[in-house]
Amino acid sequence: MAIITMRRRRQTAVLDDFFTRALLAGxxxxxxxxxxxxxxxxxxxxxFGDTLSHxxxxxxxxxxxxxxxxxxxxxxxxxxxxxxLLGLRRRASLSSDSLLGLLSHSALALGLVCLAFMTWVRVDxxxxxxxxxxxxxxxxxxxxxxxxxxxxxxxxxxxxxxxAATVSRDLAEAEGFRPARAEVIxxxxxxxxxxxxxxxxxxLLITAMLIIPAATARRxxxxxxxxxxxxxxxGIASVVAGLFGSLEWDTPAGPSMVVAAFVFFLVxxxxxxGRKESAVQRADR
Amino acid sequence: MQDSDAALVSLKGAGVQRAGRWLVRGVDLTVSPGExxxxxxxxxxxxxxxxxxxxxxxxxxEGTASRHSSTRIGYVPQKLSIDxxxxxxxxxxxxxxxxxxxxxxxxxxxxxxxSHLADAEMRHLSGGEFQRALLARAIARKPDLxxxxxxxQGVDFAGEIALYDLISDIRAELGCGILLISHDLHVVMAxxxxxxxxxxxxxxxxxPAAVADNPEYQKLFGGRAATAxxxxxxxxxxxxxxxxxxxxxxxxxxxxxxxxxGHHHDAPKKADRCAG
Numbered sequence: 001m002a003i004i005t006m007r008r009r010r011q012t013a014v015l016d017d018f019f020t021r022a023l024l025a026g027x028x029x030x031x032x033x034x035x036x037x038x039x040x041x042x043x044x045x046x047x048f049g050d051t052l053s054h055x056x057x058x059x060x061x062x063x064x065x066x067x068x069x070x071x072x073x074x075x076x077x078x079x080x081x082x083x084x085l086l087g088l089r090r091r092a093s094l095s096s097d098s099l100l101g102l103l104s105h106s107a108l109a110l111g112l113v114c115l116a117f118m119t120w121v122r123v124d125x126x127x128x129x130x131x132x133x134x135x136x137x138x139x140x141x142x143x144x145x146x147x148x149x150x151x152x153x154x155x156x157x158x159x160x161x162x163x164a165a166t167v168s169r170d171l172a173e174a175e176g177f178r179p180a181r182a183e184v185i186x187x188x189x190x191x192x193x194x195x196x197x198x199x200x201x202x203x204l205l206i207t208a209m210l211i212i213p214a215a216t217a218r219r220x221x222x223x224x225x226x227x228x229x230x231x232x233x234x235g236i237a238s239v240v241a242g243l244f245g246s247l248e249w250d251t252p253a254g255p256s257m258v259v260a261a262f263v264f265f266l267v268x269x270x271x272x273x274g275r276k277e278s279a280v281q282r283a284d285r
Numbered sequence: 286m287q288d289s290d291a292a293l294v295s296l297k298g299a300g301v302q303r304a305g306r307w308l309v310r311g312v313d314l315t316v317s318p319g320e321x322x323x324x325x326x327x328x329x330x331x332x333x334x335x336x337x338x339x340x341x342x343x344x345x346x347e348g349t350a351s352r353h354s355s356t357r358i359g360y361v362p363q364k365l366s367i368d369x370x371x372x373x374x375x376x377x378x379x380x381x382x383x384x385x386x387x388x389x390x391x392x393x394x395x396x397x398x399x400s401h402l403a404d405a406e407m408r409h410l411s412g413g414e415f416q417r418a419l420l421a422r423a424i425a426r427k428p429d430l431x432x433x434x435x436x437x438q439g440v441d442f443a444g445e446i447a448l449y450d451l452i453s454d455i456r457a458e459l460g461c462g463i464l465l466i467s468h469d470l471h472v473v474m475a476x477x478x479x480x481x482x483x484x485x486x487x488x489x490x491x492x493p494a495a496v497a498d499n500p501e502y503q504k505l506f507g508g509r510a511a512t513a514x515x516x517x518x519x520x521x522x523x524x525x526x527x528x529x530x531x532x533x534x535x536x537x538x539x540x541x542x543x544x545x546x547g548h549h550h551d552a553p554k555k556a557d558r559c560a561g
Contacts, residue, residue, distance in 0.1 A: 041370050167371065170340075170342050171382065
């Protein structure tokens with residue numbers, strides 16, 4: 001089992017460098033995943049995201065084969081796949097979730113088979129599938145924050161047209177936005193986030209980090225921008241709780257963060273003050 | 286219809302073909318500033334399709350669709366479903382594609398009668414309230430061209446009249462052109478300058494009075510057609526019930542409407558046509 005667990009490393013010091021780096025990296029990913037995840041939830045792209053992230057494994061295989069940087073290889077493959085999916089989607093032939101499910105798991109299987117063929121490279125497969133946040137280097141963190149800043153800037157740039165097109169594509173286009181362009185840029189941003197986040201949570205769990213905090217944020221959100229910021233905060237809380245939980249109970253880091261996010265989602269389902277208030281408002285009307 | 290040079294939007298011989306079938310064909314249509322053009326026709330006649338060609342959302346398979354690039358458009362689509370996962374209040378919806386000032390947004394909401402719903406979520410609105418929000422958003426943009434695809438669907442009868450009055454007021458105020466699609470023949474016929482009657486092609490067009498007299502139009506809409514114009518040429522002091530009887534403003538129900546008994550204030554020339 002190649003998942004790196006905490007106990008082995010804990011022997012040195014509790015708040016060791018690697019733990020600080022892991023926190024920094026996780027928070028960096030949460031900052032980007034929150035707002036992007038909102039759009040994935042709003043536009044019902046969860047399966048789409050799964051397909052993309054599973055295709056990332058093909059990117060890893062290709063990167064190893066051609067000996068290019070894995071982040072760049074994953075970004076390129078995800079970008080190509082996402083644009084191809086977008087094209088299929090526009091022709092309206094990609095409406096069924098069965099087709100996306102088929103593509104998603106085929107891409108994953110294809111990636112695994114390709115990696116198995118390359119007997120000359122030694123690959124820690126589990127670190128690609130579930131992430132290896134405890135092994136992030138300072139360079140990884142630089143990539144996460146640098147790439148993350150670019151993604152966030154891009155998302156802010158297309159926020160208005162993309163949100164308008166999410167509500168109504170026709171309306172947005174009729175009133176002067178260019179939804180098609182915004183959608184292409186969004187797909188590229190999604191590919192970038194997958195490339196960045198793969199090291200942190202792995203291809204199997206990336207979509208979870210995108211969707212779960214956003215879905216939790218929907219419970220309190222009073223507007224789209226509010227939901228995006230809430231998703232960031234919930235994502236950060238999940239990363240911190242997951243990492244500390246992993247340290248405490250010696251569990252794998254990536255899955256622990258996803259479990260923490262899920263626990264927050266469940267807690268948010270409990271009836272709360274804010275919920276009652278909105279029910280009262282509705283009754284007033 | 287006026288000279289197409291001055292037109293905000295014009296379709297010339299425009300048609301859409303899908304899978305070898307012409308959904309609509311040969312549409313000639315212009316909307317000039319200050320003009321209300323209404324598209325009527327049965328389901329599947331190509332009304333929405335024509336509006337979408339005018340807006341540039343659908344490229345015509347033949348013919349041309351042209352707009353001035355600087356034309357500011359306000360659009361009320363026929364269908365708009367907002368996913369429940371999108372948190373969207375009426376207030377935020379007002380700023381969807383533009384940046385109306387707080388005052389402009391509040392005024393538009395007040396004029397459509399939903400000021401009290403500014404903080405409500407769009408998905409909690411009733412059908413009629415939702416349509417009002419759509420209309421408020423479109424007029425708050427202060428558009429040069431308003432395209433309204435069945436803007437009053439789901440609005441109650443009294444509200445319908447008020448909203449059509451509002452649409453005429455907006456036209457007078459902004460001097461904007463309006464392309465309106467509607468099923469409400471009787472209401473539409475009054476407020477409009479040009480009626481275009483579509484049935485896969487343009488079956489007739491012209492002033493409401495001219496269209497109402499056109500046999501093609503009468504064939505298309507049958508019995509309703511004959512009464513539509515007459516009803517609107519006098520004031521709305523009565524409602525025609527489904528069984529043919531008439532309910533007056535004071536609540537009384539009679540078998541016919543009687544131009545002479547004081548129910549009809551203006552005693553218009555064609556009012557006799559609405560009897561029975």
